[in-house]
Amino acid sequence: xxxxxxxxxxxxxxxxxxxxxxREDADEGDWVEYEEGLTVFCxxxxxxxxxxxxxxQKAADEIQLVADxxxxxxxxxxxxxxxxxxxxxxxxxxxRILQELSKExxxxxxxxxxxxxxxxxxxxxxxxxxxxxxxxxxxx
Numbered sequence: 001x002x003x004x005x006x007x008x009x010x011x012x013x014x015x016x017x018x019x020x021x022x023r024e025d026a027d028e029g030d031w032v033e034y035e036e037g038l039t040v041f042c043x044x045x046x047x048x049x050x051x052x053x054x055x056x057q058k059a060a061d062e063i064q065l066v067a068d069x070x071x072x073x074x075x076x077x078x079x080x081x082x083x084x085x086x087x088x089x090x091x092x093x094x095x096r097i098l099q100e101l102s103k104e105x106x107x108x109x110x111x112x113x114x115x116x117x118x119x120x121x122x123x124x125x126x127x128x129x130x131x132x133x134x135x136x137x138x139x140x
Contacts, residue, residue: 001048001055003042003063013032018119044088075113
């Protein structure tokens, strides 16, 4: 799994469905806004398949480290296939791991939200501080 983490505010809108077999519901064309928190762009890789619990725990650990550092309890998981994955996981597994990661973060006391899987999205990201400082993570 690859993670790209930003501290700030996120707004997005679903613009068009991706032509894949798995797609979550979205309000197409409506802007959704999140206030202060971490936006975590996630690319689920083929090597993650069969390791649901392990990858979920490791990803949650990394997200928690950053969240604790910037003192936030708000997390938005944003599926994003374009952050240099080696090979993408199957969509059905990718959705499942993002669902489990969201549950794990909530069990740790975070407010976890997810943007819909299977959609092209426009987004606006307002970053607090330096946006690239120690924000990339590879979960092996």
